Amino acid sequence: MLRARVDQERGIVRFLDDDVTADPARLVERIESLVGAAVALSEAVAEREASLVLSADFIGHAAAKAQREAEVRRVADRGARGPAGMGVADIDADTAEAMARSMA
Numbered sequence: 084m085l086r087a088r089v090d091q092e093r094g095i096v097r098f099l100d101d102d103v104t105a106d107p108a109r110l111v112e113r114i115e116s117l118v119g120a121a122v123a124l125s126e127a128v129a130e131r132e133a134s135l136v137l138s139a140d141f142i143g144h145a146a147a148k149a150q151r152e153a154e155v156r157r158v159a160d161r162g163a164r165g166p167a168g169m170g171v172a173d174i175d176a177d178t179a180e181a182m183a184r185s186m187a
Contacts, residue, residue, distance in 0.1 A: 151184060
């Protein structure tokens with residue numbers, strides 16, 4: 084069961100059965116513990132991200148994506164035309180991207 088007292092004038096909620104919030108020293112200790120856990124988690128995520136970014140698979144994927152995007156820009160910048168005989172005027176960026184993907 085949760086028991087609390089609300090002081091509407093000051094906008095404060097006080098939990099009556101919570102030993103941690105009743106003792107300021109324990110509250111500080113709990114906050115430090117949570118901050119320490121958050122820092123440790125952040126460091127673990129940063130390490131994992133660094134190992135992922137440096138992996139051969141990621142680098143290959145990023146290079147292939149960059150190459151596809153460059154091809155899309157080249158096709159769009161040239162004012163690429165649709166297939167011969169279809170009478171299609173300048174194509175839009177989505178069509179250029181689809182064409183670039185089909186060339187990859």
